[in-house]
Amino acid sequence: MDLFEYQGKQYFARFDIPVSPGGVADTVDEAVVAAEAAGYPVVVKAQVKVGGRGKAGGIKLADNADEVREYAGNILGMDIRGHVVNRLWVEHASDIAKEYYASFTLDRPNKVHLGMLSAEGGVEIEVVAEERPDAIARISIDPTVGLDLAAAKAWVAKANLDAEAREQTAELLVKLYRCYTEGDCDLAEVNPLILTTDGEVKALDAKVTLDENASYRHPEWEEYAATDTEDVREKMAKERGLNYIGLDGEVGIIANGAGLAMSTLDVVNQVGGSAANFLDIGGGANAEVMASALEVINSDPKVKSIFVNIFGGITRVDEVAKGVIGALERVNISAPIVLRLDGTNAVEGRALLAEHLSDRLIAEPTMLDAARKAVAMAKKN
Ligand code: GDP
Ligand code: MN
Numbered sequence: 001m002d003l004f005e006y007q008g009k010q011y012f013a014r015f016d017i018p019v020s021p022g023g024v025a026d027t028v029d030e031a032v033v034a035a036e037a038a039g040y041p042v043v044v045k046a047q048v049k050v051g052g053r054g055k056a057g058g059i060k061l062a063d064n065a066d067e068v069r070e071y072a073g074n075i076l077g078m079d080i081r082g083h084v085v086n087r088l089w090v091e092h093a094s095d096i097a098k099e100y101y102a103s104f105t106l107d108r109p110n111k112v113h114l115g116m117l118s119a120e121g122g123v124e125i126e127v128v129a130e131e132r133p134d135a136i137a138r139i140s141i142d143p144t145v146g147l148d149l150a151a152a153k154a155w156v157a158k159a160n161l162d163a164e165a166r167e168q169t170a171e172l173l174v175k176l177y178r179c180y181t182e183g184d185c186d187l188a189e190v191n192p193l194i195l196t197t198d199g200e201v202k203a204l205d206a207k208v209t210l211d212e213n214a215s216y217r218h219p220e221w222e223e224y225a226a227t228d229t230e231d232v233r234e235k236m237a238k239e240r241g242l243n244y245i246g247l248d249g250e251v252g253i254i255a256n257g258a259g260l261a262m263s264t265l266d267v268v269n270q271v272g273g274s275a276a277n278f279l280d281i282g283g284g285a286n287a288e289v290m291a292s293a294l295e296v297i298n299s300d301p302k303v304k305s306i307f308v309n310i311f312g313g314i315t316r317v318d319e320v321a322k323g324v325i326g327a328l329e330r331v332n333i334s335a336p337i338v339l340r341l342d343g344t345n346a347v348e349g350r351a352l353l354a355e356h357l358s359d360r361l362i363a364e365p366t367m368l369d370a371a372r373k374a375v376a377m378a379k380k381n
Pocket of ligand 2: 191192205
């Protein structure tokens with residue numbers, strides 16, 4: 001889950017990482033209140049989960065209430081690369097002497113944490129990485145060892161940061177590493193990390209991605225989930241305890257088990273179709289779960305046919321069949337459904353479904369047949 005900048009900064013602050021004082025605002029009046037509290041000059045910042053807000057006009061410096069009104073009015077409602085601004089962060093403006101870059105992320109193939117630090121921050125790091133790769137000092141951190149102050153100091157020296165910024169930056173990096181590990185982030189990025197004209201080092205921006213696999217030990221993350229702008233279908237699925245990922249195609253897919261769901265995507269592609277989603281209903285494919293899955297897929301207008309691919313193992317196909325029948329009684333499904341039911345109790349399951357079959361509910365003997373049928377139905381619709 002990605003956080004908004006203001007949430008990222010609040011997260012940083014818990015780990016004692018220096019940030020500027022500020023407040024959130026959803027209206028122009030609230031922006032003025034936040035500005036008065038932070039103290040002028042302030043910076044009015046669009047809160048959207050996309051980078052390059054500065055270039056898009058979503059970040060403005062304001063010296064007084066009139067300017068805050070003008071900029072807040074302009075920025076609220078602005079569309080920044082497909083993200084509409086509904087919230088602002090207004091903080092006391094900093095006098096910038098230097099802009100650096102710092103981040104921690106996972107280096108999955110090497111099973112270590114990757115730290116990146118550069119004296120050339122403020123611009124997109126991808127651009128720096130491409131044009132001047134030497135300007136980024138990388139370190140690999142063994143998660144069982146961690147990052148201590150001595151290692152951070154050596155790293156800061158390697159990155160050629162200005163002498164007066166080194167001590168504070170090293171301390172900040174140790175805190176940022178703690179935030180990243182103890183705070184269960186997949187990414188903690190500060191761009192820019194600044195040295196102010198007063199010689200202070202702090203985080204001027206925050207990009208934080210939380211590792212949702214760790215949400216069980218972070219009840220406090222619920223407030224972030226509440227403001228999360230994820231796909232409505234993904235939200236709906238999560239509420240129903242389903243593993244769902246929205247894609248761009250036209251065949252809705254329901255399968256039991258992530259492996260089978262992935263193979264189903266492949267087979268749909270193989271026969272010339274494309275998947276509208278990935279939905280794994282897991283082991284317990286009862287009527288309740290099946291109805292939920294169909295509801296989620298049904299809410300997607302792009303779906304032109306639904307391919308239910310079940311291979312019964314522990315899951316019994318007759319239970320799945322009851323699930324499908326029960327679900328159809330509860331939910332009015334707009335797309336035709338193609339079923340492939342195999343495995344444990346497949347014969348019983350197919351028998352149960354036999355009298356319910358129609359041109360809207362079709363059973364096919366194999367996965368390939370079912371994929372072909374589902375793709376053909378999608379193209380016809
Ligand atoms: P991004 O464009 O979405 O990455 O947003 P940032 O928060 O990184 O801000 C973009 C740029 O706005 C920064 O690189 C700064 O140059 C500028 N900026 C942001 N906050 C301040 C501030 O407090 N003072 C000054 N002078 N410039 C700021
Ligand atoms: Mn930035």
